[in-house]
Amino acid sequence: MGTAKSTGLSAGQSLSATGTRCAPAEEELLRSVEAIAARHRGKPGALLAVLEECQRVDPHHYLSENTLCLIGQAMGEPLSRIYSVATFYSYYNLSPQGDHVIVVCRGTACHTRGSLGLLQEALSILGASEYREDEEASFTTDDKRFTVRTVACFGQCALAPVVAIDGVIYSRMTSSALKSAIEASARGGKK
Amino acid sequence: MPNDIELFIDNRPVRVPAGSTILQACKAAGVDIPTLCHMEKVSSNASCGICVVELEGAKSLVRSCVQAASPGLKVQSASPRVMEARRTVTELLLANHPDDCLSCLRNNSCELQAIAERMGVRKKPFPRTRKPAKPDTIGLAIMRDNDKCILCGRCVAVCRETQGVSAIDFAGRGVRSHIAPFMDKALSQSVCVSCGLCTLVCPTGALTERDECDEVFAELYDPKKVVVVQTAPAIRASLGEALGLEPGSLVTGKMASALRRLGFDKVFDTQFTADLTIMEEGSELLHRLGNGGTLPMITSCSPGWINFIETFYPSLLPHLSSCKSPQQMFGALAKSYWAEKAGVDPASVVVVSIMPCTAKKHEAKRPEMRDAWLWWKEKGAESEPYFDVDYALTTRELARMIRRAGIDFAGLPEEDFDDPLGRSTGAATIFGATGGVMEAAARTAYELVTGKALPGIELEAVRGFDGIRDAELDMNGTKLKVAVAHTLKNARALLDGIAAGTSPYAFIEVMSCPGGCLGGGGQPVSTDWKKREARRQAIYREDRSLPERKSHDNPSVQVLYKEFLGKPLGHLSHELLHTEYKQRSV
Known part of the structure; x- marks a missing residue:
């Protein structure tokens, strides 16, 4: 992992590392990314922390192509490396997330207790097309109100099947309970 | 040696220097361990698992490419357990590899194919686990087919460690892991500089040059076309190797023969315009020195390097010589001076x-490289715009064309290039090696300034394979510090010096690839440092054997100035032989 660091560039010279420069209109955004990068500079795993914080402050909780470019510029890291890290961890979102996030556990225990049905139920309530098993599922409604995704395991296997809605974990979830939970979130408006 | 250790490979003792890997110890013992991800001086990430061996007393097999040899170690390199493991690893790799060897560009030069044969794979027992990938074919220079990728990581390593470009990296996770540029865009939409080192190290057909053999064959058989060919200096030291001769075979005469047999109307030489480059670039340097121009001046022959500085250091572009590369000077002259003359x-x-x-393919298609067309247009000729250079083929493509045409290369007679664009000097030949442009420039500049020949003619200080080399030339009391870098990572170090204002140099030569053009991204695959050294020797051998060894002594270049260009840096030179650079935005 040494090369990016070996360029030894300050933020101002970062063009020589990434080969890109943000548009003048984005200078302000760049300043805020630079401020985040400055807080983590020199710490091990700085890139992970910067990605995490940039995702957190984004209104749609994701890392846009533009944000990743700005992170590259601010940190002097090659863009391919940033993309590599951002696509490796499921924590990072590369597409806009809804106001409410429903995470369905697809671990073995949850699967045997019907999590696939719950996932399909959630998707169908929110009007998504069919779920394809071979893809890393993440679906966001057009109005950006809901996102449905899966996780490999929550570590709550004894309480399977498990679904998390806006960070709250619901155990022994059923189809009808899921439906009313989604409806409750919808009524609650923006969280 | 006191630091040697002794261990046992297949029950035979072998002594190797301490710190050797088991792989190296096996090699010393005459045992060839198969490897895929490991490549000497490129990468060793122990990802493929082909190189496993059995150690006495150890429970599991170990990967010999990364495991250190230790005193008394007992290694079994080909036990049934080892052979079974290697075959299974190969079968697992093949599960996700398409069965299209017969139509693959790397058919017969594929390392995976060779390993499958060597491991005795006779069936494909495992089903496919990943979705077929879409090939990236829009680039002018490099094609990518992730379906053939075995995730060895060599390309990522050369791009990052050797070049400092980092256009590609691993993306995704698990079964979705793949090699990708930023945002999974096409390589040509990334910071890739088209140097092609990835195509040189890729064990399979996942990364290749854009093959243009068919297009060129079609031109050769078109009676309305006059097809002329130019050959870069480094080809004469590598084409033989690509066609089965010993590495370092010098095949200048056979190459000219083969090109004529392929049907080229004129067999010319890029070395002619390499000599011309020295005249123009040498004059430019002296002009900059005498007129307070931007220094250090940096050479501009290597198109991967041009892409690199345009992408990563646009503020330093004024340091680049305005000279086009010899390939582009040749194209511009062939379609102006020569076409008119002929x-x-x-x-x-x-x-x-x-x-x-491979970057030459990209360079030939730069939109500004149509100066011969502009020149004729100004003279009133009307035609659709055309490029100065129509096709840039790699050494590998020419070797394929020669094989396809059924030419017995080894048995060919030695022939000469055609006049006038085929005449060259030893100074032009050494353009093919890192340090060569600098040495050629020194031979001429020294003589232009001092009126005397460069003592000893050979500039040892800038030869060799050290990453950055420098020298001081004393020209009538004027001391000129010069530096040479090969690989873009080393170039970066010199550029950072210029950016920081600490560069002591007046003139810098940069070549993108390790060893210079002789180790270029379009050279035969499985290029290693031993082969680079053999090619280097061949290039300097050719230099010593030529009647003229200084660019300004090239009689055809002298005629060109007398008949056509006038003088170096003159009006016509500016129109046809010089260019401008601009920031490359990605």
Whole structure:
């Protein structure tokens, strides 16, 4: 992992590392990314922390192509490396997330207790097309109100099947309970 | 040696220096361990698992490419357990590899194919686990087919460690892991500089040059076209190797023969315009020195390097020599000076270059490289715009064309290049090695300034394979500090010096690839440092054997100035031989 660091560039010279420069209109955004990068500079795993914080402050909780470019510029890291890290961890979102996030556990225990049905139920309530098993599922409604995704395991296997809605974990979830939970979130408006 | 250790490979003792890997110890013992991800001096990430061996007393097999040899170690390199493991690893790799060897560009030069044969794979027992990938075919220079990728990581390593470009990296996770540029865009939409080192190290057909053999064959058989060819200096030291001769075979005469047999109307030489480059670039340097121009001046022959500085250091572009590369000077002259002299319609001339380089394909298609067309247009000629150079083929493509045409290369007679664009000096030949442009420039500049020949003619200080080399030339009391870098990572170090204002140099030569063009991205695959050294020796051998060894002594270049260009840096030179650079935005 040494090369990016070996360029030894300050933020101002970062063009020589990434080969890109943000548009003048984005200078302000760049300043805020630079401020985040400055807080983590020199710490091990700085890139992970910067990605995490940039995702957190984004209104749609994701890392846009533009944000990743700005992170590259601010940190002097090659863009391919940033993309590599951002696509490796499921924590990072590369597409806009809804106001409410429903995470369905697809671990073995949850699967045997019907999590696939719950996932399909959630998707169908929110009007998504069919779920394809071979893809890393993440679906966001057009109005950006809901996102449905899966996780490999929550570590709550004894309480399977498990679904998390806006960070709250619901155990022994059923189809009808899921439906009313989604409806409750919808009524609650923006969280 | 006191630091040697002794261990046992297949029950035979072997002594190796301490710190050797088991792989190296096996090699010393005459045992060839198969490897895929491991490549000497490129990468060793122990990802493929082909190189496993059995150690006495150890429970599991170990990967010999990374495991250190230790005193008394007992290694079994080909036990049934080892052979079974290697075969299974190969079968697992093949599960996700398409069965299209017969139509693959790397058929017969594929390392995976060779390993499958060597491991005795006779069936494909495992089903496919990943979705077929879409090939990336829009680039002018490099094609990518992730379906053939075995995730060895060599390409990522050369791009990052050797070049400092980092256009590609691993993306995704688990079964979705793949090699990708930023945002999974096409390589040509990334910071890739088209140097092609990835195509040189890729064990399979996942990364290749854009093959243009068919297009060139079609031109050769078109009676309306006048097809001329130019050959880069480094080709004569590597084409033989690509066709089965010993590495370092010098095949200048056979190459000219083969090109004529393929049907090229004129067999010319890029070395002619390499000599011309020295005249123009040498004059430019002296002009900059005398007139307070931007220094250090940096050479501009290597198109991967041009892409690099345009992408990563646009503020330093004024340091680049305005000289086009020899390939582009040749194209511009072939379709102006030569076409006029030979009385042929420039629009019917097809210029094919044979280059050790993939970036040359990209360079030939730069929109500004149509200066011969502009020149004729100014003279009132009307035609559709055409490029100065129509096709840039790599050494590998020319070797394929020669094989396809059924030419017995080894048995060919030695022939000469055609006049006038085929005449060159030893100074032009050494353009093919890192340090060569600098040495050639020194031979001429020294003489222009001092009126005397460069003592000893050979500039040892800038030869060799050290990453950055420098020298001081004393020209009538004027001391000139010069530096040479090969690989873009080393170039970066010199550029950072210029950016920081600490560069002591007046003139810098940069070549993108390790060893210079002789180690270029378009050279035969499985290029290693031993082969680079053999090619280097061949290039300097050719230099010593030529009647003229200084560019300004090239009689055809002298005629060109007298008949056509006038003087170096003159009006016509600016129109046809010089160019401008601009920031490359990605």
